[in-house]
Amino acid sequence: MSHHLVSVGTGEDGLLDATHATVLDFGVRRTTLSEVAKRAGVSRMTVYRRHPDGAGLIRALMHREFGAVLTRALADVCDRGTVGERLVAACVRTVELLVTHPLLLRLLEVDPELLLPYVTGAPGRFQEEARATLREAIASGQADGSVRAGDPALLAATAETAGRGLVLAARSLDDSQREAGLRELELLLAGYLLTEGGRGDGPRGVGGPGGRAPGAPGTTAA
Numbered sequence: 001m002s003h004h005l006v007s008v009g010t011g012e013d014g015l016l017d018a019t020h021a022t023v024l025d026f027g028v029r030r031t032t033l034s035e036v037a038k039r040a041g042v043s044r045m046t047v048y049r050r051h052p053d054g055a056g057l058i059r060a061l062m063h064r065e066f067g068a069v070l071t072r073a074l075a076d077v078c079d080r081g082t083v084g085e086r087l088v089a090a091c092v093r094t095v096e097l098l099v100t101h102p103l104l105l106r107l108l109e110v111d112p113e114l115l116l117p118y119v120t121g122a123p124g125r126f127q128e129e130a131r132a133t134l135r136e137a138i139a140s141g142q143a144d145g146s147v148r149a150g151d152p153a154l155l156a157a158t159a160e161t162a163g164r165g166l167v168l169a170a171r172s173l174d175d176s177q178r179e180a181g182l183r184e185l186e187l188l189l190a191g192y193l194l195t196e197g198g199r200g201d202g203p204r205g206v207g208g209p210g211g212r213a214p215g216a217p218g219t220t221a222a
Contacts, residue, residue, distance in 0.1 A: 084193060096178075
């Protein structure tokens with residue numbers, strides 16, 4: 001019996017909501033277009049017309065879910081002082097949100113091999129978007145003197161790769177290990193990217209000024 005219910009919706013978000021619920025219940029390999037259609041309240045042909053294969057549907061879901069993580073992370077750290085500080089804080093916050101994301105945790109639990117191409121192959125769509133965001137922030141930080149000199153594309157790729165290991169280790173970490181890993185990642189990225197003038201008052205912990213942002217793991221916010 002399904003443990004994840006969705007609202008009926010015939011648009012793209014409705015299909016992705018249904019896909020999300022199905023993956024949480026059964027994993028990627030057991031997610032079928034028929035089950036997604038049933039949960040979304042549409043015909044299988046409707047799903048097929050929009051996403052001719054299950055892999056494309058899963059990619060669309062991952063792009064939506066993880067893209068929302070990036071958007072939220074940027075919003076959560078927007079009050080940091082320098083561009084460089086916001087850059088580092090956004091990287092750490094993105095990783096923090098990913099390592100507690102239900103979809104990622106489910107993928108790591110039942111379909112970890114599906115994530116192997118993101119480790120051994122070319123960056124995926126979300127990774128490319130994250131790197132593009134990093135490149136822009138790095139260039140801005142170099143302009144205001146808070147980020148060190150260097151090729152923004154190379155610096156962005158290195159920073160994204162640094163965070164990826166912690167993301168992929170998400171299921172193996174308890175709360176204290178996750179917190180320690182995030183603190184070390186912040187120190188690593190600050191040391192790698194920031195100039196002395198870009199460090200402000202130094203690392204202030206993940207999740208925004210004074211520690212965690214509302215809704216972060218370890219808080220009581222919904």
